[in-house]
Amino acid sequence: MKFKLRIMALALSCGALAASAAMAGTANGVVVLTITGTFNQAVSANGVAMCTGLLYQSASPLAGGVSPNLASIGSVVNLLIHSGSQQASAPATITNNGAGFTCTVTVPYNWANAGPQMGIAYTVKASDKNGAKPGKTQQNLGTIPMPANGVTTPIAVNVSL
Secondary structure, three states: HHHHHHHHHHHHHHHHHHHHHHHHHHEEEEEEEEEEEEEEOOOOHHHHHHHHEEEEEOOOOOOHEEOOOOOOOOHHHHHHHHHHHEEEEEEEEEEEHHHHEEEEEEEEEEEEEEEOOOEEEEEEEEEEOOOOOEEEEEEEEEEEOOOOOEEEEEEEEEEOO
């Protein structure tokens, strides 16, 4: 009886491995991240802001079906070691006499062994060449289902620094 149970357990685990391997595949496309926001402290005409978008392959759910809950971009680092990432940066346009900004970051991705989800995070850093530092924010937006190959996925974010 024990022998039959071991064979059944082995067959089930092989089936699970085959199913997870079937889910992995090539994923490629573009995420266009548009970040619009306001500064709590206006920047001068010399102010600059830089936006960075980060895409990462979301880790598979952990044992028991629990998915990781990421509070900030700093939490993403552990996933990047195992999953790979793509990132890009773009300067922001300062608007409203230094009170606001907007930037568009285009992040292409191409993963050979993609999972079913992609994580998205961003950073915005602003500084004033006169010495003021109006702010910085880092946020993890969480995960979305992996888009179909070749698709451009728009994501819009509003923030306050």
